[in-house]
Structures are given as structure tokens and as C-alpha cells.
Amino acid sequence: MSFSVKDIPTKPYEGQKPGTSGLRKRVKVFQQEHYTENFVQAIFDSIDAKDQTIVIGGDGRYFSPEAVQIILKIGSANGVKRFIIGKDGILSTPAASNIIRKYKAYGGILLTASHNPGGPNNDFGIKYNVSNGGPAPEGVTDKIYEKTKTISSYKVLEAPEVDLSTIGETKYGPSEVAIIDSVADYTILLEEIFDFPLIKEFLESHKDDFPILFDGLNGVTGPYARAIFVDTFGLPESSIQNCVPLPDFGGGHPDPNLTYAHTLVEKVEADNIPFGAASDGDGDRNMIYGKGAFVTPSDSVAIIAHWADVIPYFKKGGVKGLARSMPTSKAIDLVAQKKGLEYFEVPTGWKFFGNLMDAGRLSICGEESFGTGSDHIREKDGLWAVVADYDYEEVPSDGANALVKNLNDALASGSLNETKHTAGKDNFVVSSIYNFEYKDPIDHSISKNQGQVITFSDGSRVGATVRMYVERYLPPSASPEELARPAAEGLQSLIDVALEISKLKAYLGVDKPTVIT
Template sequence: MVSIIQTIATKPFEGQKPGTSGLRKKVKIFQQPNYTENFIQAILNAIPAKGATLVVGGDGRYYLDETLQVIVKLSAAAGVSKLVVGQNGILSTPAVSNLIRKLNATGGILLTASHNPGGPDNDFGIKYNISNGGPAPENVTDKIYEISKTITELKIVDTPKIDFSVLGKQNVGELEIEVIDSVHDYIELMKNIFDFDSIKSFFSNNPNFKMLFDGMNGVTGPYGQRLFVQELGLPESSVMRCIPLPDFGGAHPDPNLTYAHDLVERVNNEGYDFGAASDGDGDRNMVIGKDAFVTPSDSVAIIAHYAKEAIPYFQKTGVKGLARSMPTSQALDLVAKKQGLEYFEVPTGWKFFGNLMDAGRCSVCGEESFGTGSDHIREKDGLWAIIAWLNILAYVNKKNPGSGVKDILQSHYQIYGRNFFSRYDYEEVDGKGADEMVQRLRSMIETKELEGKQLGSFTVATADDFTYNDPIDGSISKKQGIRIIFQDGSRLVIRLSGTGSSGATVRLYVEKYSNNASEYTADTQKALQSLIDVALDLSQLQKFTGRTKPTVIT
């Protein structure tokens, strides 16, 4: 059947500038006539789309179904050769990255706003990933943006609604659409990375050891159900909230101590030994144990420490290097130094890790924003991190039976010392005030008035606005976050985040290192309080934002 391509006049919309996290706006903005169509057309024009194979899927949030139909109509008109789509449009972000790489696809269109709330009054997002499976770099997102500013027409094929619940292949003109099992390929990948037999043996040898995985009504629910119940043979009571919902059940699908409080309460009150959660699109994770919260900074350091010992994938490939985002604690650096590995400090944004991985210089990496991953794909991977912890628990228990999450943490501190670390998030603050706050700090850095200054009991060694010179492509990323580094190695970092859909989010990071074993069990907030006081006083955050307390503390 020959498809008839229709040309429809359109006008540009302001603000369709995607970052590496894509374009995120309120659903009602995407629902404007031609708004979604314009952005998808801009992506297809930028690729370019003729003959392309694209992987398409999302986290199940509100407005997913309508956007899938738009992609079909525009792709058919643009000459796309094939769309590979998860059943019911469901594909986690790590699963999309894996499929792009496995299929040698041109790229992928991800329909997600990650950890942001969903529903008709909340957020939607569209993101493009390139052929390595990672987020589109700036040269691609800039091209998409430039097209979006001048777009005048849409090319569509008017086709009946596609039923994405049915597995198999169908055609719209020359366009082939293949609907696949959302979970299968990803599960096979995990089984090739980790020692599932060892994990199964650990659970069978420790029948009283209980774990609980919280899918937060996001995309990883079906993956968790398949992994933990079907593959590892755990009881149904080991998983919760594993059905993807358009509004995530009214919850905020962000795996931290604030928004995953249901999981935290159950682990604390019902005798679970290991708790874990993932976010809306599956790229973030949280790990907790009995009376033990694993900071993402500690988590990536511990995974890196055990990688070659415990995880089959790294026994085959080796560990080529380690990397962390700049705000992430320096715990990972200590592992790299002890193991003689190259390590990197990069700006926030997974594309920087991807460059290092593609060049064979990074195997394990992480961000303090609950993102952890490796070179098996080019996105952070929540379930990968959770299974890594189970693999490590199984490995450690062979030598030290009865070891839990808290024991692994304390053992790590005995080797490396402890990097006390916390992040304060002030969400949806007035953007003007937040910018003024940062500009004031930049001015203080430029005039060098902070260097050598005494702030409370801390003396400033250096202060800068982080600049990254990418060793792979030579690009320079400036103004990536204010860093105040003290003489004792403690740090303050202040940066504005661009992952929300409205207002600004101020992130304040505090880090203090201790090699005093008597302090390793101390409460994090108490250990950091004097440094937090210094940060709030220096930044004048309350004055500029009007906020007396953070939205989230992690």
C-alpha cells in the first residue's frame, strides 16, 4: 500500500530547546496543537530520518499513547525504515540504550520525564538518543533546536491508530513497526553481566534474608517482577508498586528517602534486610538496608571496589577506569587511587561518561543524583546497580556469612575512610533569585575574595566555577557549578539544575572526609551540620530564594 504524505502548515513554538535529558514540559504544553508534532519533526529532520531504524518507548506516563501515534505518522512520512517499540510503549531508558546498541539502530526516541511526576497536570518529556545508545550530544540537540525555531511544515501519513499491545510486525506504507517484549532483551543482558546462580544460592542459603523492590509505579515494575520473582525465584512479597501507571499512582517517582518513604517505612518496620527502588524511567536507583542508607556516592565506590572480584562482566572486560560527576563525593577517587585506575571528574550529564566509555577509558561511573552505571550501555541503569549490590552481597557472604548492607558499608570505610555527603534540593524556586545568588558567588570567585577566608571552622583553599576539558573530543564545558574546597578536603558545591519543567532547582552539596574510625557510624546530618551552616550563610540562600528549608534532603 502506498502512503499518501500530507503537508501541514505549522509555526514554531518558543523554548523547544532540548538538553541531554530531552525536552521536558508540562503535559498541557505538549498538548497544544502541533507542539509535539513540531518537536518530533525537528528530531526527524535533524537525524536525518530516511532509512533510519529507531527504538521507541517510554515510562508509561500520561500522554505516552498519543505521542506514539504522532511518531508513527511523522516517521512514515519521513522515510524511516523501522520503528522498534516496546509493548504498550513501555521501555526503560536503560533498555532503550541496550536495544539501540544491540540492533545497531540509528537512535531512539524516549518518551519520559524521568523522575518527575506524571499525570495530566504534571510532566512529559521527549528525548533523543544517538547510535551509541547514549543521550544526544550538544551538536545534535542544538541542531534539533535550530530546526524547531524555523519549522513551517509537518509531513505526515494519516494512518489508523496502531495497537501497541500486540506483539509482532505491521507496516504503514514502507515503514515497518515491530512491537517487542519490553523486558526480554534487558533481562538477557543482566544475566550475561551478573552471577545469577550465586545470587540464587545466596537467597536459598539465607532463607530469612528478605529483600523488597519498589517499582514506584514506573517503568521498572515489569522488569523487577521478571528479575526478582521469575528469574531469582523470590516471593511476590519481594516487590511492590510494579504496575506502570500514567500518574505513577499520584506519587513522585524519584528514589530517595523523601519520595520513596513507603519503601523506607516497610524496610524499617517489616524486617526487610535489603530495600531498593528505581525511578519513573528506570535509570536511577536507591539502596538501603537495616538501619543503613547507601548514598549514591558510596554506592558507586563500593560497586567499583568489588567489580573485578565479584562481577563476571568485569572479570572478562577488566575495569578500564572510573568516573563521577563533579558534585558526587570523592569516595570513588579513593578506590581508583588504591586500585591504580585512571579516574575522571566530569560535569553532570551522562553524555560525558559516554565519551569516556566509547574511548575505552571508563568502566564504572556514577552521579550523586542516584545514577549509577557501567559501559554495558550508555545510560545510567537503576536495576543494574541493584543487581550489582545483590551480586556483591552474595560474594561477601561466601567469606563472611551474615553480612548485610551496613556491614559492607562499614567494611568499606575501614579501608578508605568515610566521605560524609548530603544534598539539599530547593525545588521550583524563583529563577531570578536563584540566578542572582549564583552570580554573587561567581563574582566572589572572580575577585578571589574567598581564597584563604575563614568560614566557621573551615578555611577556603580554592574556589571556582567548574570547567571541564573533555579529554576525548576536546570540548570545553564552563560554569558547571560553584565549588568551594577547604583546606581539610571538605567541599561545598552549589549549582542550578535543569531537570525540572518549571522554576529553578537549587542543589547544595556538602562533603566532609574522615579517616577517624570512631566517626564512621556517625549520623550524616549531624556530622555535616557545621559545614551546612557555613554553606547557607555563604550562599545567603534564604535571602535569594525565600526558602527556609529544602524540599528534599539526601
């Protein structure tokens, strides 16, 4: 079959700097002439994928089908030997990580903006994952960025579009294209990790007194939820909702927290459902919520770590270590200490966990943005969630910078050390303030300025990265009345002190957070 490759002249666009979560912009930005093509060519210029296998998939958000075809045209023109693509261009982020690892692909290009809203006026994203299935490290993303600043042309294969709706193999110019079932391999993976027969037996025997509900928020996890909960466990259709992936996520915000996952919360409360869960747009974040009880993400990952030895996957391979991001609650640290396990505090970003996993030093970890995972892949995964954070979104940058400067000045001068702060009936004494810095024990890279942390003498912490993370520690010796207080009430005095110290309201000009999780 004949084919031809064409060079298309282009010019650089400013601001195409990807992070570990890729390049995220409004859809209309990606739709600019040559914009997406420039970035995709920069990826291929940076990774040397000639004669390699590349995985393509995403959360199905608006502009995904067009982006898949662009990647195919440019990737094939740059010598990619084989593409593995989820049917209709769909692959959850955890599923894509699994596919990369299972089929020993060179890497993968994921089309997602995670939990951000979708649609023609909202967000799109392109992310490159490396051969371990995890996000590209800074060395790769920096190289991609440098290429975007000097690009003068990109290559395209002149060929018809590939039918993404039909599972099977096809030739595409010099390349092979495999359209695969988006769900099958991931379901097999979970069957190897958990005791599916035991779970099914429990759900069948408690179908009347323990109904469950999973809310896909019209993101990518809908088909996965159907395959697992309905097809495998035999639960009724009423056990899942909003499980059809939509390009605009049904007009909602696919972020699994108490603010945006209100469809789950409302249904759970109305129907007295003891176990509910929601997932985000690309399937790497989750929230657990039962009737009258939001399971805080930090507690959730700590509980999972505590009981990991009864999960078949960890029974077989053991638990190597535990980790959390800096803003995440230290509850998992206490589990590690009790079990005699190594544990780590890392900056926000899954690549830091991936380094530890690849070195055989980490099994279970959690991140403050409702993401929890293990070393079965190199992305967040599962019906888990992480840390209660006090979140201020879309704040003025000048105010945010002033807030950070205020805390840095206090750090430099030591003016907050040993100061006493009172809110309601509670007293808090500042024991230290520091700017979190991380030296990776595997590659020895140093990540500075990862957020200001204020610790108090009773073990409580407050962290600020424009978002505010509030964690209060209550020892087992605390009174039953203290332990029984609702989380919002128990944290309020510490929140008040945190707002007083940081002067957040004055700097940001807001009286309350846009999102509380």
C-alpha cells in the same frame, strides 16, 4: 498496500530547546495543536533517518500512547524503514539504550520526563538517543532546536493507529513495525553481566534471614523487577511493591530518595528488611535502603567500583577507568587512586560519560542525581544511587541568580580564600573556590560555568548549582566516635558553614530544603 503522505502547515513554538535529557514540559503544552508534531518533525529533519531503524519507548506516563502514534506517522512519512517499539510503548531508559545498541538501530526516541511526576497536569518529555544508545550530543540537540524555530510544515502518513499491545511484526505504510517484549532483552543483558545462579542460590538459602524489597514507585521498572526478582530469582511477590506502571505513577513522585520513596522506607523499617531498593519513573535512577541504614549514593558507587573485579562482566573485560560528575562525592576518586585507575570529574550529563566509554577509557561512573552506570550501555542503570545533596527545588530565579553572583564575586576577588569558619565544635578553612569547567579529553569540547565549588583544607567540599552538594571527608585516622556519627549529624556543621558562606537563606528566602537526599 497503498498509502499517502500529507504535509500539514504549522508555525514554530517558542522554547522547544532540548537538553541532553530532551524536551520536558507540562502535558498540556505537548497537547497543544501541532506542538508535539513540530518537535518530532524537527528531530527527523535533523537526523536523516531515511531507510534507518528507530527505537521507540518510554516510561508509560500520561500522553505516551498518543505520542508513539505521532512519531510513527511522522517517522514513516519521513522514510524510516523500521521501528522497534516496546509493548504498550514501554521501555525503560536503560532497556531502550540496550535495544538501540543490540539491534544496531540508528537511534531512538524516548518518551520520558525521568523522575518528574506524571499525569494530565504534570510532566512529559521527548528525548532523542543516538546510535551508541546514549543521549544526543549538543551538536544534535542544537540542530533540532534550530529546526523548531523555522518549521513551516510536517509530514504525516495517513494510516490507522498501530496496535501497541500485541507483540509481533506488521507493515505500516512503507515502514516495518516490530512490537517487542519490553523486558526480555534487558533481562538477557543482566544475565550476561552478573552471576544470576549465584545470586539465586544466595537468596534461596537466606530467604528467612535476608528478605529483600524492591519498590518500583509505579514507574517503568515494575515489569523488569518482576521478571528478575520473582520470575528469575524465585522470590515471593512480597519482595516487590508498586510495580505496576501507571500513567500518573499512582499520584506519587517517582524519584528514589528518602523524601519521595517513603513507601520503601516505611516498609523496610516496619518489616526489618535488610536490603531495599527503589527506582524512578524511567528506570535510570536508584536508591538503596536497608533497615536503619540509607546507603549514600556516593558510597554505593565507590563500593561497586572497589568490588567490580568480582562481577563477571568486569572479570572478563577489566575496569578501564572510573568517573563522577562534579557534584558527586570524591569517594570513587579514592578507589581509583588505590587501584591505579584513570578517573575523571565531568559536568552533569550522561553524554560526558558516554564519550569516555566510547573511547574505551571508562567502565563505572556515578552522577549526583542518583544515577550510576557502566559501559554495558550508555545510560544510567542498576540498583545504585549517587550523592547526598542538599536540594532546594522551585526556588525564585532572581534569588538563585543573586546567590550565584555572590559566589562568583567571591571567586573573582579571592575574598573567601583562607577564611576560617566555625560551626559547633568544627572548624573549616577555605582552601579554594572555583567555577567548574570541563574540557572533554575525547572531543575537546569545553563546558563552562558548571557550578561553584568551595574546597576546605581538610578535603571537604561544598558545591552549588542552586542545589547544594555537601561532602565531608573523614580520614581513616578519625576517632571511632566521629566515624560512628549519623550522616546528618556529621554533615551538619559543614552545612551550616555552607549556608553562611553562600548566604543561601537570604537569597532564596527559604529556611530548609524541600528535599534532602
